[in-house]
Amino acid sequence: MEFITVEGLKKEYTIYEKKSFFRRDKRKVEALKGIDLTVKKGEFLGYVGPNGAGKSTTIKILTGIMTPSDGMVKVGEYVPYKDRKKYVKNIGVVFGQKTQMWWDLPVIDTYELLKGIYKVDEKKYKRQLEYLIDRLFLQDILKQPVRQLSLGQRMRAELGACMIHDPEILFLDEPTIGLDVVSKYKVVDFLQEINKQGKTIFLTTHDMKDIEKLCNEMLVLNHGDIVYKGKVEELKTVGELPIRVVAQVKRNGYDSLLNEIISKYSGEYNAEKSQLVLNLKNKKEISETAKTLFNNFDIDDFKVQEPSIEEVIKFIYTS
Ligand SMILES: Nc1ncnc2c1ncn2[C@@H]1O[C@H](COP(=O)(O)OP(=O)(O)O)[C@@H](O)[C@H]1O
Ligand SMILES: [Mg+2]
Structure with missing residues (x-):
């Protein structure tokens, strides 16, 4: 009612x-x-x-x-x-x-x-x-x-x-x-x-x-x-703001796999800090990327950052 x-x-x-x-x-x-x-x-x-x-x-x-x-x-x-x-x-x-x-x-x-x-x-x-x-x-x-x-x-x-x-x-x-x-x-x-x-x-x-x-x-x-x-x-899921994954990844020779992940999830790798940042489209991709990364690399840290409500609302106001 x-x-x-x-x-x-x-x-x-x-x-x-x-x-x-x-x-x-x-x-x-x-x-x-x-x-x-x-x-x-x-x-x-x-x-x-x-x-x-x-x-x-x-x-x-x-x-x-x-x-x-x-x-x-x-x-x-x-x-x-x-x-x-x-x-x-x-x-x-x-x-x-x-x-x-x-x-x-x-x-x-x-x-x-x-x-x-x-x-x-x-x-x-x-x-x-x-x-x-x-x-x-x-x-x-x-x-x-x-x-x-x-x-x-x-x-x-x-x-x-x-x-x-x-x-x-x-x-x-x-x-x-x-x-x-x-x-x-x-x-x-x-x-x-x-x-x-x-x-x-x-x-x-x-x-x-x-x-x-x-x-x-x-x-x-x-x-x-x-x-x-x-x-x-x-x-949080409207407005297509990415979910960020920030991970400490030691390179171990699987460069081609890392490059593949980077291009698939519009990411970046900072070699100096060994830091990988990925921009995911949805929550499902969190477990996908986590699995791939943990199975193939030495991961020291893995953080997921969802867009804040402030960010989403700012996005809505300006789009
Ligand atoms: N009494 C009023 N006379 C003329 N314009 C008004 C009056 N009250 C509000 N407005 C105008 O109407 C719009 C919406 O105002 P308001 O409802 O107070 O917004 P909000 O509470 O979201 O800040 C604004 O552009 C405001 O300037
Ligand atoms: Mg008011």
Whole structure:
């Protein structure tokens, strides 16, 4: 069952540029060019793309803050921008770049207000609050005004805020941006836990490490178009980036065999370092080359280097 369905989603912004006192030019920006996507219940989706790709625009539409120019959007039984009032009770949203909490109020006061807004019953609220304090390490910051919090503390408080009403799905727009390693670890750990408990999570981030750690599915967006969708693991096999084999190989007279291997796997041999580098097309070739090399040569070291997700994504963006 699909939880989110998006078809042919378009968003166009009109920008007015002042050219002179008398002239204002109108220019259109196509932020989303007709994207399709689906997300299943319980999925942890990574939504990746360079600056300006249209990620935040997508999240704004999915959370009902913004109306699309064209296309169909459905989350659960709701059309977000139409059923906004009922819809927001079922979702949690965090925009990493700006706070949704009351700047001057202590964290706990924001939580109490949200409890009222979402009409969470007292018993459920108490239980949820206890859980969030424990898992997001909120005890020491509950009484502090939001404006006094460090970025890491604020982000944990924001995550708590979006979970007060225990929504089914979370939309997180760059929740780890600018966080130090420890703060990030706490956030990532928490997200992993609530996803295991069944929450559906739609996560936008720049950080491929977060995606690799957390997400099972991913979408790559570039200039308003989805350029990859599928499993995080499988992304590595698109784009035809080679898998590298780097081996220490002592020459032993089988020069012709070595040359054959080099030409077959577009490799190179550095005689000075006795280092052989091969560029393989797929995983199957790893065992092939390993067998040939170990059977015929003296091998001191054999390393396999798959392309990193960063490399693959850079390749997708530029091709
Ligand atoms: N309110 C707006 N008015 C005009 N243009 C906008 C507005 N918001 C975003 N854009 C433009 O739409 C494109 C996509 O932006 P955005 O969705 O914020 O991308 P991302 O979150 O991936 O960085 C960019 O070219 C951006 O400049
Ligand atoms: Mg953004």
